[in-house]
Amino acid sequence: MTATNAVLAAREVTKVYGGTQALKGVDFDVAAGRVTALFGENGAGKSTLMKILAGIEQPTTGHVELDGRPARLASSRDAADQGISIIHQELSLCPNLSIQDNLFLAREVRRPYGAVDRRAEREATIAVLRTLEEELDPDTPVADLRLGQQQIVEIARALLQEARVLIMDEPTSALTAPEVEVLFKVIRDLTARGVAVVYISHHLDEALEIADDVVVLRDGRLVATAKAGDVDLRWIVAQMVGRDQDALFPDREALAGDEVLALRDLVVADPANPDRLAVNGVNLTLRAGEIVGVYGLMGSGRTELLEALAGRIPPASGEIRLGGEPLSGTGIRERIERGVVLVPEDRQRDGLVQTMTVGENLSLAGLYKFVRRLFVSQERERGAVERVIADVTVKTAGAKAPIGSLSGGNQQKVVIGKALLTDPRVLLLDEPSRGVDVGAKADIFQLMAAQARRGLAVLFTTSEAEEALHIPDRLLVLARGVVVGEYRRGEINREELMSVSDGAAIGGAAR
Structure with a gap:
């Protein structure tokens, strides 16, 4: 994929983690004033590619270009300084801080003599929230917001950077339908001003609606590109997984x-x-x-x-x-x-303990089943955990692997497996x-x-x-x-x- 008006591009980018090749010679362009929707299954390489474009990771081979010239993005701050902003799928807010403090964390507005200009920060907070049609008090702790409102704060933080390239990874996963429409209006306003947007979403129909261009990754390779108006959901699914949508x-x-x-x-x-x-x-x-x-x-x-x-x-x-x-x-x-057991909506907050292993998370709700004479039978627990990993097809290095090493889909399978282990x-x-x-x-x-x-x-x-x-x-x-x-x-x-x-x-x- 090449574009003459690409503001940001990957050129023959390969990324290797240990013995795993996450990206395999990918060429990817982000065009100014357009929305590029990036599709692919978990493990296809989407997040790795975006981390490289945002300076979070470095390519093993290949390089990144800005305005057609090779550029080294040594860190996310380096990328942000050059106009590249990213909204991550998992929220990165500080729940005990206010909305305003989250928006300006590590990038405070300062007066000429160095003091933080709280009034200017408050005015900017109110303005950006109004752009997103949210009437929230800037002093509200993020912990008091519902998940969708927290996601809007994450989006607002990215908008305040006034980026040339905005990468949005699952920006609507917790938004209501009206909030999605507001976000789409904001995206259209951004592209009208020449901002390049990369949009990643598991809501395929939603991504296709907002996109100008479509790119599909599979197993670390770029396998298809198209204009959004020339394709439909069935085509996208077929490119992603090699089977028809009805088979899902x-x-x-x-x-x-x-x-x-x-x-x-x-x-x-x-x-x-x-x-x-x-x-x-x-x-x-x-x-x-x-x-x-x-x-x-x-x-x-x-x-x-x-x-x-x-x-x-x-x-x-x-x-x-x-x-x-x-x-x-x-x-x-x-x-x-x-x-009666529940698989909750928010797996990160309510379904998993991030400091535990895959096996420890799986057995957590049903641990009482393995207790004999006040002690946990580790042999019975281990056998049950291994059965559930196989039954729910969790792709993991093993029960002792950190839960954070799994993709979002496999983490969700662990939450479901935890529920099933309670019989x-x-x-x-x-x-x-x-x-x-x-x-x-x-x-x-x-x-x-x-x-x-x-x-x-x-x-x-x-x-x-x-x-x-x-x-x-x-x-x-x-x-x-x-x-x-x-x-x-x-x-x-x-x-x-x-x-x-x-x-x-x-x-x-x-x-």
């Missing part, structure tokens, strides 16, 4: 057995705003061997529904029954022991494919289908229309905490799903 979703028959879980008039208050109902009068049944999906946009109550079932937040009213017996009043541990009857998954590549998504969907065939009752949430339409045997659509529709597979199309999920028909019912 398991072909299975619904084999629902006995009722396992039942909700009656469940009401859950919003933990962040007790005056608001996150879940309002939900009724639901779940049978053994069945996969039920809950589709909803951000703020629909889908996460609060699953957290109430898992014992993480208490219902305000209503009834939960497991196998015909009341489940209300029990906490997380008791529900795990009774067979659940009901498997709850909150956005299980969030932030993983298309190949890992296919593995996770196949894993869900396999657990249903084993007789587990599977309940998952998603904000992805294609997942909602193809995976569950039954689909519940949630809007403002209310179930606004229930459908069997094939009974609703994408357009109808979008229309139902906006919640217009329920008025202020869940406000």
Whole structure:
């Protein structure tokens, strides 16, 4: 791929880690005033290439060019000084600091005599947040923000650098649909001013919508380039993984057995705003061997529904029954022991302990199963961990490998494996494919289908229309905490799903 107006480029770049060749002679151009969408599975080399372009890593062979001339980017600060900014997939904010302090950390605005100009920083913070249509108090600690707002702060920090090249790695993974639209407007404004944008997202349709150019990496090689208007999602998937998009979703028959879980008039208050109902009068049944999906946009109550079932937040009213017996009043541990386990939406915050190994993370929730006479049977624990690693197809050097050495998709498989190691009857998954590549998504969907065939009752949430339409045997659509529709597979199309999920028909019912 070569472009005459490339502001930033990789030329024959190779990167070797130990005996692994992560990049193999890649030529990649970032054109001024255009959005280049970079696609590829986990392990394809996307992150490595971006780290090289942002000065975080150095190429083993080959070189980087700026404005057509060879350039050495010795560090991320060096790259930033030359106009290259990157938004990382995993947030790098300091939760105990305010929004303002995060935005200006290590790059304070100073007065002529050296003192920090807090007023100027505050004005700049308010201005950049308004650009992103967020009315947040600059003094708010980042820890008090929801995940989507934290992601907006990360984006705001990059925008303040006024870069010539902006690399965005999964910038919308926690954003609501309206927030994504605002971000797209900002991106279009940036490109209109000549900024070059590299956009990486596992939301393929979203990336294709904003892109001008498309580049696909596979196994460390650049395998395809195209103008965005000349290709579709099916073509992109085929280039990424060598198989058609329809093959991503398991072909299975619904084999629902006995009722396992039942909700009656469940009401859950919003933990962040007790005056608001996150879940309002939900009724639901779940049978053994069945996969039920809950589709909803951000703020629909889908996460609060699953957290109430898992014992993480208490219902305000209503009834939960497991196998015909009341489940209300029990906490997380008791529900795990009774067979209800949750794979949380945010694997980094709620699903993994980053200082532990793969094996230690896997056995954490089910450790009680290996205790004999007050001691943990390491032999039984080791055998169970090795079985789960094989069952959920985690690509790892072994159980003792650091969890941080795994890709996002494999970390998500560890979180799912941790849940399965508890031998659940009901498997709850909150956005299980969030932030993983298309190949890992296919593995996770196949894993869900396999657990249903084993007789587990599977309940998952998603904000992805294609997942909602193809995976569950039954689909519940949630809007403002209310179930606004229930459908069997094939009974609703994408357009109808979008229309139902906006919640217009329920008025202020869940406000």
